[in-house]
Amino acid sequence: MREYDLIAEWYASERVDQTGVPEATTLALSIPRGSVVLDVGCGNGIPITRALLSGGHRVVGLDSSGAMLANFRRNCPEAFAVRGMIQSCPFADCVFDAVVAWGVMFHLNSEDAIRAIANVSRIVKRGAPFLFTSGDVESFDGKEGKMNGVTFRYFSHSVNSYRRILGDHGFTLADVHADTGHNTYYLAKKAEPRS
Numbered sequence: 001m002r003e004y005d006l007i008a009e010w011y012a013s014e015r016v017d018q019t020g021v022p023e024a025t026t027l028a029l030s031i032p033r034g035s036v037v038l039d040v041g042c043g044n045g046i047p048i049t050r051a052l053l054s055g056g057h058r059v060v061g062l063d064s065s066g067a068m069l070a071n072f073r074r075n076c077p078e079a080f081a082v083r084g085m086i087q088s089c090p091f092a093d094c095v096f097d098a099v100v101a102w103g104v105m106f107h108l109n110s111e112d113a114i115r116a117i118a119n120v121s122r123i124v125k126r127g128a129p130f131l132f133t134s135g136d137v138e139s140f141d142g143k144e145g146k147m148n149g150v151t152f153r154y155f156s157h158s159v160n161s162y163r164r165i166l167g168d169h170g171f172t173l174a175d176v177h178a179d180t181g182h183n184t185y186y187l188a189k190k191a192e193p194r195s
């Protein structure tokens with residue numbers, strides 16, 4: 001998303017809170033140390049990639065903004081940085097032990113959100129957790145919002161729609177909760193192998 005190129009430095013100065021860190025840390029603790037975790041829309045890596053690295057994991061950051069990724073490489077030199085979009089996901093099948101997507105899904109329209117979930121389903125191993133934030137009501141008119149004078153569009157499915165779409169792609173929705181900043185967290189789990 002090119003809009004983030006325009007606000008990368010401003011975003012770095014604003015995103016100094018720890019929002020999302022408790023959820024990312026809980027996920028990090030739920031998988032074995034050394035797991036391979038994809039941070040979708042990793043931004044500059046602070047604070048979510050940092051929390052995953054602190055959990056002892058190997059992290060790949062995927063982001064569509066070159067400017068955000070330049071800061072990511074500086075902040076998290078031990079992580080891998082990949083430029084790309086989750087809708088056209090450049091990874092092989094079944095390679096990640098977990099996926100986190102903080103603050104990304106609400107930028108995707110309905111079709112792209114479904115494509116993103118389908119891609120995450122393809123690239124995770126069975127049993128892997130997938131944590132993402134979004135809204136919790138069906139909203140596809142592309143509501144506008146501004147960050148530092150730049151216009152962004154926001155979309156969301158409802159909780160029931162996310163549950164259905166996740167289910168269609170082999171995930172079970174295990175938890176939904178909101179934080180004080182009105183982010184809704186979805187924690188889904190890819191089906192385990194049949195025994």
Ligand SMILES: C[S@@+](CC[C@H](N)C(=O)[O-])C[C@H]1O[C@@H](n2cnc3c(N)ncnc32)[C@H](O)[C@@H]1O
Binds near residue numbers: 065
């Ligand atoms: C609100 S920021 C969140 C950054 C970081 N996760 C955090 O916790 O601060 C959204 C990030 O997602 C990236 N992004 C937006 N759409 C994307 C897409 N379709 N695929 C990959 N990254 C995307 C943006 O470039 C931006 O860095």
